[in-house]
Amino acid sequence: MAFKKMDFFMESSIYDDVNGKIKMNISKKELLSMNNELVDLLNTLLEAEKAGVETMAYLLDKEPNNELFKEVKNDEAWSCAGLIQSIKREGGTVSTAKGDFADKVRALPTIQEQLDLLCKGQAWVVRRIDRALPLEMSGETRTFLEEMKKKHEVNISNVEQGI
């Protein structure tokens, strides 16, 4: 009886760790195609977050003592690091490209318009995370994306209050 229980426990643990273990039974090609959509989204997010760091560096040049800008910049950098780890964890290749969001922000004439666009960009990121979350992924990647989403929602709210 004890042996059967252990058997059951081991089998459950295999199914608990869905992404890590079940996928080992399918071909690498199948695994890659299953992960393509997720990896593409993670890379799109990474390119956006790199542009986010650049945008916040630009805004901090204008307002070096703005604590909120510093926080947002740190969160964008934290997101980049977590996305790189997630892409590698999910078997993808990390994109070296960067989005052109900072150029769009710089092109606007007033800080109000720039911050408004910043919030729109952050909301776009939240929608992309919502698109990724229903996909299959490891628990670590999911936890990271949920945290990244929360940080973005808090930052949108804080920046909007400051505008």
Ligand SMILES: [Fe+2]
């Ligand atoms: Fe962001």
